[in-house]
Amino acid sequence: MELPADHPPIVRPRVGVLLINLGTPDGPDPKSVKRYLAEFLSDRRVVEIPPIAWQPILRGIILNTRPKKSSEAYSQVWSDDGSPLAAITKAQALALKNAFGPEVLVDWAMRYGKPAIGDRLQAMKDAGCDRILLAPLYPQYCAATTATANDKAFAKLAAMRWQPAIRTLPPYHDDRAYIDALRASVEAALQALEFEPQALVASFHGMPRRTLSLGDPYHCHCQKTARLLEEALAPVLAGRPLITSFQSRFGPAEWLGPATDDTLSALPGKGVTRVAIIAPGFSADCVETLEELSIRGREEFEAAGGTDFAYIPCLNAGEEGISMLKALLQRELAGWACPA
Ligand SMILES: C=CC1=C(C)c2cc3[nH]c(cc4nc(cc5[nH]c(cc1n2)c(C)c5CCC(=O)O)C(CCC(=O)O)=C4C)c(C)c3C=C
Numbered sequence: 001m002e003l004p005a006d007h008p009p010i011v012r013p014r015v016g017v018l019l020i021n022l023g024t025p026d027g028p029d030p031k032s033v034k035r036y037l038a039e040f041l042s043d044r045r046v047v048e049i050p051p052i053a054w055q056p057i058l059r060g061i062i063l064n065t066r067p068k069k070s071s072e073a074y075s076q077v078w079s080d081d082g083s084p085l086a087a088i089t090k091a092q093a094l095a096l097k098n099a100f101g102p103e104v105l106v107d108w109a110m111r112y113g114k115p116a117i118g119d120r121l122q123a124m125k126d127a128g129c130d131r132i133l134l135a136p137l138y139p140q141y142c143a144a145t146t147a148t149a150n151d152k153a154f155a156k157l158a159a160m161r162w163q164p165a166i167r168t169l170p171p172y173h174d175d176r177a178y179i180d181a182l183r184a185s186v187e188a189a190l191q192a193l194e195f196e197p198q199a200l201v202a203s204f205h206g207m208p209r210r211t212l213s214l215g216d217p218y219h220c221h222c223q224k225t226a227r228l229l230e231e232a233l234a235p236v237l238a239g240r241p242l243i244t245s246f247q248s249r250f251g252p253a254e255w256l257g258p259a260t261d262d263t264l265s266a267l268p269g270k271g272v273t274r275v276a277i278i279a280p281g282f283s284a285d286c287v288e289t290l291e292e293l294s295i296r297g298r299e300e301f302e303a304a305g306g307t308d309f310a311y312i313p314c315l316n317a318g319e320e321g322i323s324m325l326k327a328l329l330q331r332e333l334a335g336w337a338c339p340a
């Protein structure tokens, strides 16, 4: 049958997976950082103060002070491939594309900055994706991360005449595959060390404390991940503690604690001068892990009398991390696609 001249193009239906992470500036310079922070910190899922009160503080104070400081942090971790968060998320998408083969289109996007979620969803739709799995890469659910990533995707769908069917990746904080991947990465890292840490610190990104009483499961998810990881590592830790802490405090309100910087500074005084630190809540290394933990955390620990410090990288696009993500995504794609 001949199609009418104004018939839209017909494309082969496909299944797509969109990996989503937080977002990052286009460059490490203060101007790019300011643009990124303006978008990020204007998100009402992130800062839950009414805009009429928050925007003057953000525009009048924060965006005139923080970009310079943050830009210095970004400059220390920026690589030839750009922002580590973007480069690693891209590498994860490529590795999963290779792992899944042609049956599944794998793409990646950022909640803030580029590549934008809306642009990538449109590109996937144009490429024929009529079923899309949104995969915010946060093991622990948090309204400020998981929910806002999904919100942004659904806002794009709201403007589409022919929407794809959508699934979202649930949090995987207690998934066996995730805990096993973390365990294997810690085991390998500890084996390669030239010193014996007396403790393992698990540092999660912090959140305002009130989000816990408001019903966000983030704190509980972090605690459960830490407990399961400690149990899985029991033979290796052999009685050495896994200490949970929360990093990246922002603003004057009370945040989840204990704070990672305070924890690292206090350990030498308690006789713990050799530590390893891991950031299980980050699926990719970024300014918060590479600068705040690996550089600044070490400085703080050593200034307090610590002698040996090791930062254990995130799962990133390594073999264990990719097999874990492949297993999680494959499960969520059940009935849609059965990729290799
Ligand atoms: C992993 C989970 C994350 C939660 C929860 C989270 C909450 C949260 N963050 C801020 C403020 C900032 N975060 C910044 C960077 C940043 N945050 C996460 C992840 C979570 N944030 C990542 C992966 C990154 C790194 C981005 C990168 O480009 O590498 C920043 C910017 C850096 C800086 O200026 O320190 C800010 C600011 C708030 C307010 C918040 C919850 C309320």
Ligand SMILES: [Fe+2]
Pocket (backbone or CB within 6 Å): 205, 248
């Ligand atoms: Fe953050």
Ligand SMILES: [Fe+2]
Pocket (backbone or CB within 6 Å): 219, 220, 221, 223
């Ligand atoms: Fe809890």
